[in-house]
Amino acid sequence: MIRLSIPLRQALSRLSLPVLIALAFGTMLLGKADALLAERARMALTDAFAPIWAALQQPVATVREAVQEGESLLKLRAENARLREENERLRRWQAAALALEAENAVFQRQLHFVPEAAPAFQTVRVVADGGGIYARAVLLGIGPNHGVRKGQIALDERGLVGRVTEVGLRSARVLLATDMNSRIPVVLEGSRARAMMVGTNGARPRLQHWPEGSAPEEGERVVTSAEAGAFPAGLPVGIVRRSEGGAPEVELFARLDRLDVVRLFDYGLGGILPPEAVARPEPRPRR
């Protein structure tokens, strides 16, 4: 340790806070000027912690399951009645779906329809919350030899979750559809009208920019649109609901507040990626 005289040491300790505050401003400028450096630092840090979070995931999931179990035990009766009713309804829908499937097969045969290849996907675990107060994102724990790349689309078992925005060695970050920066081109299934689904950091993203005369209606299904080459058409997103103020919002199918596992689909789409990725497009890995 370096020996310093007491007045000098006192002066240094008094100076350290202002100097560090100035350094904080410098960090801000650096983070603003070199976004790539900040991104690399972030992914290096999350890579380092991904194994720890993955290990913690097990006990956390166990506790959460126990709590859910307790809750479901409390309302078993009501739940049972609801499920019976839902089952009845789904049975009717199943009959309709089977009939439509058969009809669709006949039509496709008649039209010599070339079916699209089923997209490849991998299932990965959500290990950490990758957002702050002004961002909604999750971190995924992935193996070292993963095929995950930017722009892949994350779905849970019900619907759209978001897009992969950053990829490290052992972790990747998915920006959720509810994030303020998320803009997803969608189609309203009833009217086939296009619109933008804009995240607000709340639970329900808002709908904007629909064409005149085809305002979104309550209960209408919302699916993704292939506009701008960022998403494939027809992924299930949610249902239109009116907010208290009357603005149309989307109630997502995906349960973003309890994401455990997501499926990452590779559609090989490169539309609208973050700037540095556009300058140097990543090749789609060969399968």
Next chain:
Amino acid sequence: MRGRPAPAMGLLRQIDAVARAAFPTGLTALLMVLAAVPVGLPGLVPAVALPCIVFWSVFRPAALPPLAVFGLGLFGDLLSFAPVGSGVLTLLVVTGLVTRWRRFLVRQSFLAVWLAYCGVALGAAALEWLLQVVLGWRVVPVAPGLYQAMMSAGLYPGVAWVMSRIHEAMSRAESAP
């Protein structure tokens, strides 16, 4: 007449002293890592960092030098994907203010310190909001910041209770011959 020089510190004692000095920073960093585990509450990482930093700067300022606060702020910014530097500045400003008021705060009751902490949390949320607006150059809603300040104020009693036990234990160990 000169007294005898103090006996040289043994290795174990040195390790003990280093561990005690590094403990507040290490514990805060550990809590931040744990807070990133998804439990359905967004924004937990910065909300956890603030009570730890305020507590240690009031009751044991020597254990949390500004350099450590800088490191913790950067760590939090990187973990929570906030604009780099915004958390650093907020935490440093909070540390500066709290160390200035600490002579007054140390003598107050727990409730008074908690109330003061609520004010600090609100101020920190306001500063963070301002930085977010300036760095992103667009207006973001105020509600998440308020929500975070409330969450952080709610976390303070629990964190402070555990840490004051630890602080007492550390003081006892230090005063022991």
